[in-house]
Amino acid sequence: MKSTTISELAKELGVSVSTVSRALNGKSVVKEDTRQMVLEAAEKYCYVPNEIARSLKKSSTKTMAVVLPDISETFFGTIVKEIDRVVSGQGYMLILADTHENADNEKKYLDMLYTRRVDALVLATVDCSGSTVRRFMESGAPVVFIDNVPDLQELDAVTIDNRQASRMAVECLAAHGHRRIAVIAGSEKETTGVDRLAGYEEAMAERNIPVDRKLVAYGNYKWESGYLQMKRLLALRKENPFSAVYAISEKMTYGAMRAIAESGLRVPEDISVVGFDIHQVGMEPRQKITSVRQPEVEIGRRVGELLLRRLADLGEKEDQAGHRRLLLDPFLEEGETVGVF
Amino acid sequence: MKSTTISELAKELGVSVSTVSRALNGKSVVKEDTRQMVLEAAEKYCYVPNEIARSLKKSSTKTMAVVLPDISETFFGTIVKEIDRVVSGQGYMLILADTHENADNEKKYLDMLYTRRVDALVLATVDCSGSTVRRFMESGAPVVFIDNVPDLQELDAVTIDNRQASRMAVECLAAHGHRRIAVIAGSEKETTGVDRLAGYEEAMAERNIPVDRKLVAYGNYKWESGYLQMKRLLALRKENPFSAVYAISEKMTYGAMRAIAESGLRVPEDISVVGFDIHQVGMEPRQKITSVRQPEVEIGRRVGELLLRRLADLGEKEDQAGHRRLLLDPFLEEGETVGVF
DNA sequence: ATACAAATTACAAACGTTTGCAAAGGAGAA
DNA sequence: TTCTCCTTTGCAAACGTTTGTAATTTGTAT
Numbered sequence: 001m002k003s004t005t006i007s008e009l010a011k012e013l014g015v016s017v018s019t020v021s022r023a024l025n026g027k028s029v030v031k032e033d034t035r036q037m038v039l040e041a042a043e044k045y046c047y048v049p050n051e052i053a054r055s056l057k058k059s060s061t062k063t064m065a066v067v068l069p070d071i072s073e074t075f076f077g078t079i080v081k082e083i084d085r086v087v088s089g090q091g092y093m094l095i096l097a098d099t100h101e102n103a104d105n106e107k108k109y110l111d112m113l114y115t116r117r118v119d120a121l122v123l124a125t126v127d128c129s130g131s132t133v134r135r136f137m138e139s140g141a142p143v144v145f146i147d148n149v150p151d152l153q154e155l156d157a158v159t160i161d162n163r164q165a166s167r168m169a170v171e172c173l174a175a176h177g178h179r180r181i182a183v184i185a186g187s188e189k190e191t192t193g194v195d196r197l198a199g200y201e202e203a204m205a206e207r208n209i210p211v212d213r214k215l216v217a218y219g220n221y222k223w224e225s226g227y228l229q230m231k232r233l234l235a236l237r238k239e240n241p242f243s244a245v246y247a248i249s250e251k252m253t254y255g256a257m258r259a260i261a262e263s264g265l266r267v268p269e270d271i272s273v274v275g276f277d278i279h280q281v282g283m284e285p286r287q288k289i290t291s292v293r294q295p296e297v298e299i300g301r302r303v304g305e306l307l308l309r310r311l312a313d314l315g316e317k318e319d320q321a322g323h324r325r326l327l328l329d330p331f332l333e334e335g336e337t338v339g340v341f
Numbered sequence: 342m343k344s345t346t347i348s349e350l351a352k353e354l355g356v357s358v359s360t361v362s363r364a365l366n367g368k369s370v371v372k373e374d375t376r377q378m379v380l381e382a383a384e385k386y387c388y389v390p391n392e393i394a395r396s397l398k399k400s401s402t403k404t405m406a407v408v409l410p411d412i413s414e415t416f417f418g419t420i421v422k423e424i425d426r427v428v429s430g431q432g433y434m435l436i437l438a439d440t441h442e443n444a445d446n447e448k449k450y451l452d453m454l455y456t457r458r459v460d461a462l463v464l465a466t467v468d469c470s471g472s473t474v475r476r477f478m479e480s481g482a483p484v485v486f487i488d489n490v491p492d493l494q495e496l497d498a499v500t501i502d503n504r505q506a507s508r509m510a511v512e513c514l515a516a517h518g519h520r521r522i523a524v525i526a527g528s529e530k531e532t533t534g535v536d537r538l539a540g541y542e543e544a545m546a547e548r549n550i551p552v553d554r555k556l557v558a559y560g561n562y563k564w565e566s567g568y569l570q571m572k573r574l575l576a577l578r579k580e581n582p583f584s585a586v587y588a589i590s591e592k593m594t595y596g597a598m599r600a601i602a603e604s605g606l607r608v609p610e611d612i613s614v615v616g617f618d619i620h621q622v623g624m625e626p627r628q629k630i631t632s633v634r635q636p637e638v639e640i641g642r643r644v645g646e647l648l649l650r651r652l653a654d655l656g657e658k659e660d661q662a663g664h665r666r667l668l669l670d671p672f673l674e675e676g677e678t679v680g681v682f
Numbered sequence: 683a684t685a686c687a688a689a690t691t692a693c694a695a696a697c698g699t700t701t702g703c704a705a706a707g708g709a710g711a712a
Numbered sequence: 713t714t715c716t717c718c719t720t721t722g723c724a725a726a727c728g729t730t731t732g733t734a735a736t737t738t739g740t741a742t
Contacts, residue, residue, distance in 0.1 A: 003480070005698055016722045021700060028701090031720060051456040052397045053698035056727050061393060063436075063457075072422050077413035081439045084412075088438070093453060095404075096437040097429070098422045112434060115392040116404075139344070223621075254621065280564075280595065346728055357692045362730060369731090372690060394728035397697050 004047040013041055024049070055117070062092050064307060065113045068124040068147075069101040074279045075250070075296055076124065079146065082300025083122065083307075090308055092119070103127040110136060120307045124148055128191055130155075142310035144303050148192050149325070156310070158302045158326040162192055165292045165330035166199030166246070167206075169274040172290065172332055173244045174207055177341035178272060180242040182215040184229045184252050193221075196248045196276075214240040219252050226255025234263050243341045244272040253278060253289065257337075268339030278333070288335035295328055302326055345388040354382055365390070396458070403433050405648060406454045409465040409488075410442040415620045416591070416637060417465065420487065423641025424463065424648075431649055433460070444468040451477060461648045465489055469532055471496075483651035485644050489533050490666070497651070499643045499667040503533055506633045506671035507540025507587070508547075510615040513631065513673055514585045515548055518682035519613060521583040523556040525570045525593050534562075537589045537617075555581040560593050567596025575604050584682045585613040594619060594630065598678075609680030619674070629676035636669055643667055 006024070010017045015034065022028040023038035024047075030038075041047075055061040064087060068076050084094050095118060097109035103126050110132055113121065120142040123133060130150035137143050137155070145157040173181050183200050186193025197216070204211050217233055219225030226247055233245065245260075247253040253275030260271055267273050267287070278291035306326070347365070351358045356375065363369040364379035365388075371379075382388075396402040405428060409417045425435050436459060438450035444467050451473055454462065461483040464474060471491035478484050478496070486498040514522050524541050527534025538557070545552050558574055560566030567588055574586065586601075588594040594616030601612055608614050608628070619632035647667070 007698075017699085018701075018723080019721055021698095022721090025700085029720070034720080049456050050397075050458065050698050052393060052402060052458055053727090054700075056391075056393045056397055056698080056729090057700045059727070066437075070422070071412070071425075072415055072418035074413055074415060074418075077415075077418045080437065081411070081413050081441075084437065084439045085441070088450070088453075091453070093457065094437050096407075096421065096425065096435050098425045100422075100426070109429070109434075112429075112432070115390050116434065117391065117393055348728075358729085359693080359731075360691060362728095363691090366730085370690070375690085391728050394697090395730075397699090397728080398730045400697070 004042075004045040005050070006047075009038065009041050009045060009047055012045070013037060059117070060119055061117050063095055063116070063118045064092050064120040064122065065095040065097060065118040066122045067097045067099060067106060067109055067113070069099050069126050071096060071098045073250075075277055075294070076147075078279075078296035079300040079303070082297045083304045086301055086304025087308060092308075099126060101126050103132065107132045114139070119311060120144075122146060122303055122307065125150065128189065140314070142307055142314070144306055146299060146303060148190050151191060154323050156306060156323050156325070158299055158306065158328065159192075160294045160299075160330040161327045162195035162330075163199030163202060165276070165294075166196045166248070167203040168330060168332045169246045169276075169292050170200055170203035170207075172274060172338060173246065173272060174203075174209075176244075176272065176338055178244040179207075179209050179341075180212070180215065180244070181209075182217065182233050182242040182245040184217045184219050184226055184233075184245065184247040184256055186219060186221055186248055188218070193248065200246065212240060215242055219247075219249075221249040221252060223251040223255040226252025227259045228255075230256035230259035231263075234259060234265075242271075244274070244338070246274045248276045250275065250277040250279065252276075253291070257289070267337050272339050272341070273337040274332075275337075278335075287337060290335035290338045291333050292330050293333050294330055298328055302328070345383075345386040346391070347388075350379065350382050350386060350388055353386070354378060400458070402458050402460055404436055404457070404459045405433050405461040405463065406436040406438060406459040407463045408438045408440060408447060408450055408454070410440050410467050412437060412439045414591075416618055416635070417488075419620075419637035420641040420644070423638045424645045427642055427645025428649060433649075440467060442467050444473065448473045455480070460652060461485075463487060463644055463648065466491065469530065481655070483648055483655070485647055487640060487644060489531050492532060495664050497647060497664050497666070499640055499647065499669065500533075501635045501640075501671040502668045503536035503671075504540030504543060506617070506635075507537045507589070508544040509671060509673045510587045510617075510633050511541055511544035511548075513615060513679060514587065514613060515544075515550075517585075517613065517679055519585040520548075520550050520682075521553070521556065521585070522550075523558065523574050523583040523586040525558045525560050525567055525574075525586065525588040525597055527560060527562055527589055529559070534589065541587065553581065556583055560588075560590070562590040562593060564592040564596040567593025568600045569596075571597035571600035572604075575600060575606075583612075585615070585679070587615045589617045591616065591618040591620065593617075594632070598630070608678050613680050613682070614678040615673075616678075619676075628678060631676035631679045632674050633671050634674050635671055639669055643669070 006020050007017050010020045020038050023030045023035040066080055071077060099105040106126055114136060121136055122144045124147040128150045130152050133143060145155060149157040149159055185197040201211050217229035219229045245256060247256045257273060260267055265271055275289050275291040278289045347361050348358050351361045361379050364371045364376045407421055412418060440446040447467055455477060462477055463485045465488040469491045471493050474484060486496060490498045490500055526538040529535060542552050558570035560570045586597060588597045598614060601608055606612055616630050616632040619630045
């Protein structure tokens with residue numbers, strides 16, 4: 001079931017391969033009659049261009065890669081979906097690589113992608129040192145970071161303003177009278193987690209509320225850690241009282257709420273909760289959770305557009321405009337988990 | 342920043358390209374000294390094989406495609422993640438295409454994938470006629486269907502037994518004394534929805550419970566339709582009473598529960614609920630939802646393994662073993678939304 | 683030293699395109 | 713008719729590999 005090639009068409013029609021190629025691509029001048037003839041023959045013999053051969057010749061694969069820690073998360077799924085929508089409009093396709101949050105896998109995938117000569121890369125790295133991508137970036141292919149951005153200067157990135165996100169959470173709680181606000185933060189290694197905690201501290205400072213270290217718990221973004229850290233905070237509640245808690249990931253928020261429910265306390269009567277990335281706000285079976293949200297679709301769109309522009313600029317031989325770090329606005333989605341204190 | 346090629350290495354070392362190629366690939370006989378020399382030079386000059394050229398020559402791209410309606414759904418995300426894990430172990434990468442549940446997009450993507458000569462395809466189609474894939478299948482590339490399987494004979498597929506899934510739901514409810522069981526079903530066009538409804542009917546028949554058509558609502562798998570259909574069912578509850586409801590998708594389950602909550606009824610005291618595909622059973626902030634579940638990870642693994650075997654068999658020139666339709670077992674995950682009637 | 687087989691290496695074609703350049707074809711003007 | 717100029721087409725190289733076959737080197741036995 002091998003498919004037709006240009007040269008077979010050429011032979012069939014008694015013209016040269018270059019003529020067929022030009023007729024098919026439409027870019028170059030070919031007599032209209034010939035073009036029609038070629039097009040009909042292509043139709044008749046079910047000609048399908050071989051993108052591999054074309055890639056080799058043009059050294060452009062019309063392929064981008066997305067490397068991320070966990071595609072099963074709605075957050076990443078939504079971003080990828082939108083990137084795909086945007087770039088597929090220009091004929092690009094997406095190679096997906098799920099690193100399982102593992103730096104070795106990330107490196108392995110980046111190597112595989114490099115040999116495949118993808119035109120561009122979007123990366124939600126687990127290795128903030130940025131060491132794994134260096135070669136890629138040096139090769140000249142556009143790279144855009146999302147979610148977790150290494151602390152290097154020269155790079156493109158699209159994220160939300162994570163400090164701002166936490167400020168909004170604290171602001172919401174403070175506006176309801178809360179001052180003793182616990183936080184379930186993330187690891188100190190990832191820029192995302194660091195920024196979110198910093199935002200919390202800034203917002204507290206702005207309101208002259210001292211940050212009680214006893215109310216700062218460190219989790220790892222997973223359900224279990226939200227659950228366990230909340231249990232811990234609740235156990236010490238006598239000595240370190242608090243009226244609200246802010247968790248910086250979706251799963252930790254769920255875990256924390258479960259811990260609260262199991263302790264017999266009510267939300268928001270006893271404890272107010274602000275979550276992060278709660279994707280089904282308004283769709284929860286019961287209580288809507290107040291949550292800081294990221295505009296995933298916009299993130300995806302901006303990433304796609306940025307990559308397309310970079311690739312176009314490459315073609316134009318313009319020198320790359322300075323690298324840009326897009327900081328999008330998070331937003332607070334009101335639910336039913338914040339009460340007045 | 343162009344990277345080194347085999348012929349540059351060859352020139353540098355004063356040997357032929359074929360020798361370098363063979364030394365690098367290790368398959369063929371090369372004097373050990375030469376191999377070392379080549380390997381060192383490759384290292385020194387940062388040689389990276391060009392997979393595109395290799396693909397062209399070997400007419401195998403080491404690439405598979407996954408085409409599905411919505412990657413932002415955890416269900417698909419989890420499957421893709423596992424397929425990726427399995428096949429990347431054998432050097433394959435995954436191209437992802439999100440059709441947005443649109444048949445035209447599906448066709449467009451399949452065309453793009455065909456010109457890219459992907460080695461294999463996994464497809465969660467929205468077009469059960471199977472017409473869009475025909476060419477692909479005729480080309481000889483392995484195709485595996487998931488989720489929604491066309492009613493053709495000659496194809497590979499990995500799904501759960503959807504009838505069995507519904508039987509388990511009904512069985513659970515019946516065991517708790519429920520006989521008037523409403524169902525929020527899906528469209529009549531998709532095999533998945535059809536099978537799930539059929540399973541419901543079978544299970545009812547087995548228990549000599551007549552199926553009341555008034556208790557069968559048709560949704561479209563989305564939150565809103567679960568919500569609206571439940572509202573409708575509740576509005577008619579006086580004339581068509583029921584003590585339980587079974588919804589055949591995750592989002593419809595959430596929507597239905599929201600509608601129940603808004604009507605002031607309690608779950609499970611007033612109405613019992615069995616859902617489908619509830620991914621965070623046990624992680625919900627409050628009430629655990631009893632749900633029929635699909636083993637997504639196993640589905641992904643079986644898909645990956647099946648594709649790898651098919652591709653290996655192709656190489657072996659063995660004639661393809663008959664097509665197989667893997668029917669995996671769904672399972673019931675107990676929550677707190679089913680009470681005795 | 684010579685011959686022969688085995689081990690190693692080189693040559694060249696092929697995979698299916700694109701594209702610069704040269705060649706051919708045709709039309710109009712001298 | 714011949715020359716020029718423009719339009720259309722063909723030739724051939726290139727993209728970076730793999731691989732069958734031929735050529736060379738090496739080792740061993742005579």
